[in-house]
Amino acid sequence: MLSRVAENIFWMQKYRERAENMARLIDVSFNLNIEIPNGQHQWLPLLQVFGAQESFSKYYKVIDMNSVLHFLTFDTRNPISIFSCLSMSRENARSVREIITSDMWHELNILYIFLQQSNSKIDNHHAFYTRIKRQCQLFTGISDTTLSHGLAWHFGRVGYLLERADMTSRLLDIKYFTLLPSPDFIGSPFDNIQWNALLNSMSALEMYRQKWHFIKPANVVEFLVLDKEFPRSIFSCIVRAKESLLAIMNITRNANANKPFEIITAIIEKLDGMNGESIVNYGLHEFLDELQKEFIAVNDGISEVYFSFKELVTQA
Numbered sequence: 001m002l003s004r005v006a007e008n009i010f011w012m013q014k015y016r017e018r019a020e021n022m023a024r025l026i027d028v029s030f031n032l033n034i035e036i037p038n039g040q041h042q043w044l045p046l047l048q049v050f051g052a053q054e055s056f057s058k059y060y061k062v063i064d065m066n067s068v069l070h071f072l073t074f075d076t077r078n079p080i081s082i083f084s085c086l087s088m089s090r091e092n093a094r095s096v097r098e099i100i101t102s103d104m105w106h107e108l109n110i111l112y113i114f115l116q117q118s119n120s121k122i123d124n125h126h127a128f129y130t131r132i133k134r135q136c137q138l139f140t141g142i143s144d145t146t147l148s149h150g151l152a153w154h155f156g157r158v159g160y161l162l163e164r165a166d167m168t169s170r171l172l173d174i175k176y177f178t179l180l181p182s183p184d185f186i187g188s189p190f191d192n193i194q195w196n197a198l199l200n201s202m203s204a205l206e207m208y209r210q211k212w213h214f215i216k217p218a219n220v221v222e223f224l225v226l227d228k229e230f231p232r233s234i235f236s237c238i239v240r241a242k243e244s245l246l247a248i249m250n251i252t253r254n255a256n257a258n259k260p261f262e263i264i265t266a267i268i269e270k271l272d273g274m275n276g277e278s279i280v281n282y283g284l285h286e287f288l289d290e291l292q293k294e295f296i297a298v299n300d301g302i303s304e305v306y307f308s309f310k311e312l313v314t315q316a
Contacts, residue, residue: 005099006155007307008092012100013143014159015089016108019082020136021167025049025174026072026082027129028201030065043068045174050080074120082132083115101146104139111135151251154244158302161244165237166295168224169288171201195220202232221284222276234291235271238264241298248306260301267294 029046043063047053052071059077060067073082090112093105111132122128140160147153195215199205204223207230212219227233242264249257279287 003307005096006151007303008096009099009152010155010159010302010307012089012092012096012159013140013156014163015085015092016136016139017160017163018080018167019085019089020133021164021171022072022080022082022085023129023132023136024201025167025171026069027126027133028171028197029174030069030125030129046072049170049173052078052080069122069125070120073122074115074118086112086115096152099152101142103142103146107135107139107142111139151248154247154251155306157244158241158248161237161241162295162299164232165234165241166292168202168232168234168237169291169295171198172221172224173285173288174198191217199224204230204232218276218280220276221279225279226271226274226276235268238268238271242268245302252306254305256305260298260305263294263298263301267291267298 025046029043043065044053046068047056047063055078056063056068056071059075060071071078071081075081076084076087078084086108090108093100093108097105114131114135118128143153143156147156192215195217196205199208199220202224208220208223211223211227223230223233225234228235228239230236242261245257245261245264249261
């Protein structure tokens with residue numbers, strides 16, 4: 001397999017996952033804006049957590065629901081908008097049509113056309129973002145059940161699992177940015193609404209309640225970061241990404257592949273020795289910030305090893 005092809009598949013899945021999680025972030029913020037008493041502001045944290053406040057201010061004068069939703073959903077000037085991400089995912093898929101399946105290409109096209117035809121108008125916000133989430137999940141299921149689990153599948157899997165782990169950390173980080181201006185809300189009904197909404201945004205509320213039964217911040221953090229069984233937890237994503245990285249190493253026999261593998265192994269070892277209380281005591285924002293930097297290092301290591309040179313990635 002050409003390294004160009006491996007890179008296209010990696011980013012196809014990474015951008016698709018980013019679009020799905022952006023829909024999750026927007027949906028939870030929209031719901032919070034409705035449910036929280038006194039109309040507490042929920043839109044600035046969405047920009048802050050992605051470092052997009054400066055970019056947003058170039059094109060919009062006021063931080064309100066309509067402007068933030070348009071910027072994060074449809075604005076092509078914003079590289080992390082849902083439309084930009086799905087456009088890039090589709091473009092990467094188009095470049096590897098001979099590698100992926102027709103069902104995968106068809107499903108991605110359906111979602112892309114849906115966004116195009118929406119024409120920047122959303123009649124029902126929850127239904128709109130739920131459709132994006134569901135079709136992204138459907139694409140993942142189709143790729144798992146129609147694409148052979150060889151080199152291409154593993155590169156795609158690493159891409160979306162690293163992105164999912166990163167976006168889970170950013171969802172948690174929104175809690176920090178939201179509560180920072182008003183620490184008096186901690187432990188209040190307002191706080192519980194937020195934690196419930198956060199779990200809902202990751203389709204995690206039911207599984208969390210089966211394990212913990214009631215809302216406690218340290219338990220929520222432990223579940224979303226460290227749980228070994230929940231498929232959207234950071235630990236679960238990183239462990240499965242490591243499995244695919246190992247498979248890629250065994251197939252390609254790349255002598256330089258140890259760098260990203262060692263970084264991801266170190267992350268797993270660090271997480272394996274922690275619990276929710278230790279993360280909260282350390283400082284949730286500080287912990288997540290360090291974790292996001294480590295995810296960037298893994299991504300950079302993969303790009304350096306597999307994508308920087310247009311050599312053949314061959315099966316031994």
